[in-house]
Amino acid sequence: xxxxxxxPATTANLGAGFDSVGVALNLYLSLKVDLSEKWRxxxxxxxxxxxxxxxxxxxxxxxxxxxKQFGYLDLPACNVEMTSNIPLTRGLGSSATAIxxxxxxxxxxxxxxxxxxxxxEIATAIEGHPDNVAPSLLGGCVIGHYDQEVDWIHVPIHxxxxxxxxxxxxxxxxxxRAVLPKSFSxxxxxxxxxxANVSVAAICRGDWITLGNMMRKDHFHxxxxxxxxxxxxxxxxLLDEEVYGxxxxxxxxxxxALTSKEVIERKLADWQTIFPKLNxxxxxxxxxxx
Ligand code: HSE
Numbered sequence: 001x002x003x004x005x006x007x008p009a010t011t012a013n014l015g016a017g018f019d020s021v022g023v024a025l026n027l028y029l030s031l032k033v034d035l036s037e038k039w040r041x042x043x044x045x046x047x048x049x050x051x052x053x054x055x056x057x058x059x060x061x062x063x064x065x066x067x068k069q070f071g072y073l074d075l076p077a078c079n080v081e082m083t084s085n086i087p088l089t090r091g092l093g094s095s096a097t098a099i100x101x102x103x104x105x106x107x108x109x110x111x112x113x114x115x116x117x118x119x120x121e122i123a124t125a126i127e128g129h130p131d132n133v134a135p136s137l138l139g140g141c142v143i144g145h146y147d148q149e150v151d152w153i154h155v156p157i158h159x160x161x162x163x164x165x166x167x168x169x170x171x172x173x174x175x176x177r178a179v180l181p182k183s184f185s186x187x188x189x190x191x192x193x194x195x196a197n198v199s200v201a202a203i204c205r206g207d208w209i210t211l212g213n214m215m216r217k218d219h220f221h222x223x224x225x226x227x228x229x230x231x232x233x234x235x236x237x238l239l240d241e242e243v244y245g246x247x248x249x250x251x252x253x254x255x256x257a258l259t260s261k262e263v264i265e266r267k268l269a270d271w272q273t274i275f276p277k278l279n280x281x282x283x284x285x286x287x288x289x290x
Contacts, residue, residue, distance in 0.1 A: 003108040005031040007100045008139065008286040009086040010093030011162060012131035012250040014203070015215030015222070016196040021203070022093070022131035023141045024286040025162060029084040029097040031059070033105060036079040044083045051082070058095070062102025066122055067110055075109050087279075089170035091250035096132030099123050117150075124150045132250065139288040143200055155204055157285045161264055163257040164249065165235055166279040171228055176251035179224045192219035208258055212245025215258075222248050229253045231275065238274065242267055 009027035013019070041057045043049060051057060055064075059080070067075050088094045103119050106112060114122075116138060123133035130144035134152055144152035184192060195217045202211035215222075226232040229252050236246045236255070243257040264282050272280050 001035050003031075003033040003105075005033065005101050005104045005108070007097040007104070007136055008288075010096055010132045010135045010250075011091070011164075011254075011256055012093065013221065013247065014141075014199065014211070015245065015247040016192065016199045016218040016220055017131070017143065018196070018218075018220035019129035019131055020145060020196070021141065021143050021200065022135040023157060023162070024135035024139045024288075025092070025164075025283045026286050027084075027086045027092065027283065029082070029086055029094070029101055031101055031105065032081040033108065034079045036077050038077045040079045042079065042081045044081055045085065047088055048082060048084060058098040059102045059105060062099050062126065063105040063109070065126070066103050066106035066112075069122065070106075070110065070112055072110055075106065078105075078109070080105075087166055087254070089172060090166050091171065091248065091252045091254040092164070092166075093132040093136055093250060095173075096123075096127060096136045099126050099133055100136045120150055120152070139286050141203060141285070143203070156287050157203070157206075158287070159260070160208065160285065161259050161261055162283045162285070163243070163259050163264065163268070164279075164281040164283055165255045165257065165275075166281060167229070167231070167253050168277065168279075169253060171251060171253040173251040176221075176225050176228060179228065180221055181224065184219075188219060195219060208244040212243065212258055215245035215247045218247070221251075225252055229255070231278070235275070235278075238271065 007029045008024040010022045012022040014021045039055050041053045086094045124130045124146050127133045130146050130150050134142035134144050141155040141157045195214050199214040239246050239257050242263050243259040246257045249256045
C-alpha cells in the first residue's frame with residue numbers, strides 16, 4: 001500500500017488577527033508513504049537534513065498520538081519520503097504542516113473515518129490555536145476561535161498576491177511569544193480587538209485597502225515583535241505606497257506584503273535589488289477545499 005499526503009504552508013495573524021486568522025499558501029510539505037519493515041523518514045529537499053529520520057520525527061509523534069486517541073496502541077511501520085519547499089522556522093506554518101500531515105498519516109494507515117471538523121479539533125488541541133493548522137487542513141482563509149473546541153469560519157480569498165519576504169535567519173515561535181505583554185488594560189483590549197474586528201470584516205468583504213490599514217494599527221503583537229526583525233521598518237516603509245499592507249507572517253521573521261500581480265510585475269525586481277539578501281517570493285492562496 002502507498003499513500004500521498006500534501007499539506008500547504010500558511011501565514012497566520014494577517015496583522016491583528018492574532019492566533020485567530022490564517023491563510024493557506026501555495027508552498028507544500030508532501031509525503032510519499034509506503035508500508036515497510038521499520039519506520040524511516042527520508043528527507044528529499046534542502047533544509048530538511050536536521051529532521052529526525054526515525055520515530056523521533058514530529059509527523060510520527062502526531063500520527064501515534066492521533067492513533068492512541070482512537071484506541072490504537074501502534075501504527076504499521078512505513079518508509080516516508082518527505083519533500084518540502086516551505087522554509088522552516090520562518091513563520092510560514094511548517095510545524096502546523098507536520099501536525100496536519102501526522103493526523104492524515106494516522107487516518108491513512110488506520111483507515112480512520114474522520115471528518116474535517118474532527119481533524120481540526122485534534123490539530124488545534126495540539127497547536128493551542130487554530131490560525132496555522134486550520135488553513136493548512138482546510139485551505140483558503142480560516143477565522144477561528146479556540147477554547148476546548150474550535151469555532152471557525154472559512155473565507156475564500158482570490159486575486160491577491162502574498163509577497164513573502166524571507167530572511168536567512170530563523171526565529172523560534174517561543175522566542176517571539178516571549179516578547180509579548182502578559183496582559184492588556186481594558187482600554188488597550190478595546191483598541192486591539194476593534195482593529196481585529198475591522199480586519200476580519202475587511203477580509204470577508206475583500207476590502208484589502210482597509211485590511212492593509214488595520215495591519216498598520218495592530219496592537220496585539222507586531223509592535224513588540226518588530227525589534228526581532230532588524231529590517232522590519234525599512235521593508236514596511238519601502239513597500240508602503242505600493243502595497244495594501246505588510247505584516248509579520250505568524251511569529252516571523254518572514255514579512256508578507258498583500259499586493260497584486262500588477263505591482264509584482266512593476267516593482268519586484270527593484271525591491272530585490274535594494275534588499276538582495278532577502279528571499280522575495282510571490283505566493284498565492286491555496287483555496288482547495290473552500
Ligand atoms: N499566532 C501565532 C503567533 C502563530 O503569532 O505566535 C505562530 O504559531
